[in-house]
Amino acid sequence: MTDALISMDLGGSAVRLAMFDSGSMTMEDSVKIELGAETEPPDAISRIASVIGRWEQNREGSIQTVVAGLAGLHDAAGTIIAWPNRPAWNGFPFRDAFTSATGKPIVLFDDANLAAMGEYRFGLTQPVNPLLYVVVGTGIGSALVLQGEVYKGARGASGELGHITVDPNGERCPCGGFGCLQLYASGRAIERMAIAAGLPITKASDVFRLSAHGNEAARTIIQNSLRLLAIGIANAVRLFDPVSVVIGGGMVSRFPEVYRSLETTIQHILGTLPQKNVQVSLSVLREDAALWGGLAYGLQQVFIKNKEMEGVHNE
Known part of the structure; x- marks a missing residue:
């Protein structure tokens, strides 16, 4: 079995996760976790980590990439700097906390940007x-x-x-x-x-x-x-x-x-x-647009790596 990519859409009321097979580009599983406005960041991360851990335990290939779209603004370090719908999350070091809880690196996007990537690549x-x-x-x-x-x-x-x-x-x-x-x-x-x-x-x-x-x-x-x-x-x-x-x-x-x-x-x-x-x-992708955007990002990175390798071989 090929490696998997996890795509995540964290919004104002819920977080949606999907696991894609990197080879076939198919969605293997998806989960929606309801999060109240009062949900603290560590609790949300713990629930997300539990789902990812279960997925990894139940498949042969490993999970290499996690891509997330957040409905709040974050800085280059992955710290949330402004989230109008979740003000209690402002200042939370999301990337560090996620990696600590899951052992996985994560790439963060604005949720609308990630959804736009998904729609452009798979919806149009x-x-x-x-x-x-x-x-x-x-x-x-x-x-x-x-x-x-x-x-x-x-x-x-x-x-x-x-x-x-x-x-x-x-x-x-x-x-x-x-x-x-x-x-x-x-x-x-x-x-x-x-x-x-x-x-x-x-x-x-x-x-x-x-x-x-x-x-x-x-x-x-x-x-x-x-x-x-x-x-x-x-x-x-x-x-x-x-x-x-x-x-x-x-x-x-x-x-x-x-x-x-x-x-x-x-x-x-x-x-x-x-x-x-x-x-x-x-x-066309409805609520799954940002999830497919995570896969679009993963494919983009593979393309970039392949082009870099071509450059090395042509030197």
């Missing part, structure tokens, strides 16, 4: 440049793919679509800004607004179901969140002029019929601009 029927990928889940993120590479920006912090201002008089966001899109269009925002409206809900999916059954307050919350999300994406389209926009993430995967309306709304907002006919579609 043909390459699209530029591609704007948007994630809508507990929070909101995005990534721009240029010629097959994710644009990271000068500080490695590009793609923070969830923290663009859509209401300059809005409330303060945990990121320190005001009126951020994430406060009005993310899964957590929908939950918060529904509770404030007195709706009998425990999670964002309850609001979508109430809306589908004719609850006017729930319908208004969903409509307003979609309108602001469309405004945010349309502004990104104006700025980057992508060929295509792909929208993924947990909320989109669970309620695709609701989010399909975004294409028409975005095109309407763009008016007569050249980008008015931009193609907007939902992710």
Whole structure:
């Protein structure tokens, strides 16, 4: 049996793990671990390490690579520096703690960047440049793919679509800004607004179901969140002029019929601009996009090593 690659997507409400066979490029197993907002980092790492340890025990080939997408910003050392949805994790040395618990090195990415890599490599029927990928889940993120590479920006912090201002008089966001899109269009925002409206809900999916059954307050919350999300994406389209926009993430995967309306709304907002006919579609890989992004990274590294070896042999 060939070696395995572990891909991990750590978001605001859960961590999803997948084990891929490096040779066949197939997903051998996957697990979702629910993490509450109050879950401490060491507890989360312990639960993740338990799954990886079990996988390694039950297969013949070894696990050589672990790739993770985090919904929070981290520095070059792998320490989390800003995670608006998990402020208690700020300052946590994630990479060191993970390696200590598992004995495995880990490569860290922004979760939207990793999902964009997965969608570009395994979701699209043909390459699209530029591609704007948007994630809508507990929070909101995005990534721009240029010629097959994710644009990271000068500080490695590009793609923070969830923290663009859509209401300059809005409330303060945990990121320190005001009126951020994430406060009005993310899964957590929908939950918060529904509770404030007195709706009998425990999670964002309850609001979508109430809306589908004719609850006017729930319908208004969903409509307003979609309108602001469309405004945010349309502004990104104006700025980057992508060929295509792909929208993924947990909320989109669970309620695709609701989010399909975004294409028409975005095109309407763009008016007569050249980008008015931009193609907007939902992710083919759904919630697995970041997991496949881990495999895309692994294949990229193999390609780079092979090219380096070719260079050595040709000298």
